[in-house]
Amino acid sequence: MAGHAPNGPHRLRNFVAGEFVDGGTTFAKASPVTGEQVFEVDEASRSTVDDAVAAARAALRGPWGRMGERERAEVLRRVADELEHRFDDLVTAEVADTGKSIAQARTLDIPRGAANFRAFAEIVATAPTESFTTVTPTGGRALNYALRKPVGVVAVIVPWNLPLLLLTWKVAPALACGNAVVVKPSEETPASATLLAEVMAAAGVPAGVFNLVHGFGPDSAGEHLTRHPGVDAITFTGESATGGAIMRAAADGVKAVSFELGGKNAGLVFADADLDAAVAGSVRSSFTNGGQVCLCTERIYVQRPVFEEFTARLAKRAGELAYGWPTDEATATMPLISHQHRAKVLGAYQLARSEGAEVLTGGGTPTFGDARDGGSYVQPTVLTGLGPDARTNREEIFGPVVHVAPFDTEDEAYALANGTEYGLAATVWTRDVRVAHRAGARLDAGIVWVNTWFLRDLRTPFGGVKASGIGREGGVHSLNFYSELTNVCVDLS
Numbered sequence: 001m002a003g004h005a006p007n008g009p010h011r012l013r014n015f016v017a018g019e020f021v022d023g024g025t026t027f028a029k030a031s032p033v034t035g036e037q038v039f040e041v042d043e044a045s046r047s048t049v050d051d052a053v054a055a056a057r058a059a060l061r062g063p064w065g066r067m068g069e070r071e072r073a074e075v076l077r078r079v080a081d082e083l084e085h086r087f088d089d090l091v092t093a094e095v096a097d098t099g100k101s102i103a104q105a106r107t108l109d110i111p112r113g114a115a116n117f118r119a120f121a122e123i124v125a126t127a128p129t130e131s132f133t134t135v136t137p138t139g140g141r142a143l144n145y146a147l148r149k150p151v152g153v154v155a156v157i158v159p160w161n162l163p164l165l166l167l168t169w170k171v172a173p174a175l176a177c178g179n180a181v182v183v184k185p186s187e188e189t190p191a192s193a194t195l196l197a198e199v200m201a202a203a204g205v206p207a208g209v210f211n212l213v214h215g216f217g218p219d220s221a222g223e224h225l226t227r228h229p230g231v232d233a234i235t236f237t238g239e240s241a242t243g244g245a246i247m248r249a250a251a252d253g254v255k256a257v258s259f260e261l262g263g264k265n266a267g268l269v270f271a272d273a274d275l276d277a278a279v280a281g282s283v284r285s286s287f288t289n290g291g292q293v294c295l296c297t298e299r300i301y302v303q304r305p306v307f308e309e310f311t312a313r314l315a316k317r318a319g320e321l322a323y324g325w326p327t328d329e330a331t332a333t334m335p336l337i338s339h340q341h342r343a344k345v346l347g348a349y350q351l352a353r354s355e356g357a358e359v360l361t362g363g364g365t366p367t368f369g370d371a372r373d374g375g376s377y378v379q380p381t382v383l384t385g386l387g388p389d390a391r392t393n394r395e396e397i398f399g400p401v402v403h404v405a406p407f408d409t410e411d412e413a414y415a416l417a418n419g420t421e422y423g424l425a426a427t428v429w430t431r432d433v434r435v436a437h438r439a440g441a442r443l444d445a446g447i448v449w450v451n452t453w454f455l456r457d458l459r460t461p462f463g464g465v466k467a468s469g470i471g472r473e474g475g476v477h478s479l480n481f482y483s484e485l486t487n488v489c490v491d492l493s
């Protein structure tokens with residue numbers, strides 16, 4: 001990001017009321033690839049968070065608050081244009097923060113940023129509201145219709161795995177509905193969010209509509225923001241335990257929350273499946289982004305007649321995933337986000353062994369003989385041999401690891417898949433259309449993919465059941481969270 005004034009090389013500031021501002025203290029952001037510092041980040045103090053919330057409130061009283069839906073949609077399209085204009089800078093920022101491959105950042109993360117703004121420009125401009133004609137007690141008529149109004153100041157708190165994608169997935173509908181936002185990206189991924197602030201300014205988004213505060217969770221910008229009395233609603237993506245902490249913080253102000261949380265997602269491979277597609281799809285669903293996608297598969301259940309073949313092929317493919325620098329086009333792996341997260345994932349590998357798992361491939365760390373040995377890499381890992389009650393099969397690991405086990409009947413497959421506290425996504429591989437539809441009905445998950453994974457239509461409901469979330473975002477569901485409906489009842493008699 002060198003040379004992009006006003007941030008300057010390696011220094012990432014907060015963005016409040018249309019200006020980049022210091023935080024008082026700074027923290028270091030390290031590269032997951034080498035462990036070396038890549039950015040110095042200004043941590044927002046409590047008073048910076050106060051200023052950001054006040055700026056957002058003021059913006060609601062300004063021109064932004066008087067714009068109609070179509071005008072806001074036009075602003076969103078300009079933001080998308082500007083994101084595309086800054087495409088290469090955003091790719092560089094995302095790769096620097098996460099160590100993900102440049103090929104993935106170019107094809108998934110950054111294009112989805114612009115797509116989120118274009119999608120919600122369209123959705124907000126076309127979504128209808130309800131209207132009912134009512135018979136009054138005297139036999140006359142009354143007309144009811146609902147008006148969408150902004151919720152107000154929305155706090156947006158997001159994690160580090162798909163930084164720009166997940167941030168814009170919330171900012172775009174929040175702005176589409178006329179809110180002002182204060183966003184707090186993960187302390188691990190401050191860079192693309194800082195560029196988004198520059199994009200907002202360049203696209204002519206009025207000052208104060210988009211504010212950015214950097215920092216950590218507890219006793220830092222995250223907690224200051226979620227406890228702030230000036231915040232009207234909180235939208236959060238991250239771990240289920242953090243969701244609990246934020247819910248407690250939100251309780252005092254009785255703030256609306258929308259939560260997209262953790263997962264322990266199952267893949268089901270039926271014996272009639274196209275096995276080539278099931279293997280290739282399961283490699284994607286287990287190892288994309290280093291397994292650091294909330295939707296990633298960490299448990300695969302395979303119908304017994306194809307269990308041996310599927311498992312051998314999956315393990316072979318996992319062992320062949322190419323290491324490389326993020327800039328190498330062929331790179332298919334990536335480091336975990338930090339040494340701390342790597343310690344957690346290696347602890348899970350160790351736990352699996354102590355529970356009696358057989359390690360079919362991986363299970364440790366690679367060595368490179370170069371600067372990457374200072375990074376946070378682990379080997380893609382395939383495990384087998386554990387029962388459904390093993391902690392390895394119940395607790396989210398959030399790394400490139402999957403456990404494979406056999407099943408016999410369809411009923412057993414659903415019981416195994418549903419046997420965790422989580423319920424975000426499931427992936428089903430079958431050629432039987434009846435099984436496909438039954439799986440959709442029987443799986444306790446917010447999203448069921450059949451013969452595919454992570455295929456997204458931004459109009460569809462997205463979220464999790466059980467510990468995987470509260471509420472749905474996507475399409476009109478996002479509009480429902482980011483706006484308040486006022487029902488107007490006019491007696492016509």
Ligand SMILES: NC(=O)c1ccc[n+]([C@@H]2O[C@H](COP(=O)([O-])OP(=O)(O)OC[C@H]3O[C@@H](n4cnc5c(N)ncnc54)[C@H](O)[C@@H]3O)[C@@H](O)[C@H]2O)c1
Nearest residue numbers: 158159160185186216217222223238239242260261262294
């Ligand atoms: N369901 C989904 O759509 C989805 C998407 C992506 C990631 N995730 C989940 O996110 C997790 C990985 O991300 P992570 O490690 O960054 O999650 P995390 O919960 O540790 O952190 C997420 C964000 O919350 C902030 N935070 C932490 N504690 C806070 C507090 N007490 N108050 C306010 N803010 C606080 C962090 O600084 C960060 O910005 C995994 O569990 C993954 O499944 C879920």
Ligand SMILES: O=C/C=C/C=C(\O)C(=O)O
Nearest residue numbers: 161169292293294295456
């Ligand atoms: O890591 C979680 C990925 C979430 C993906 C989305 O929120 C999305 O595709 O909109």
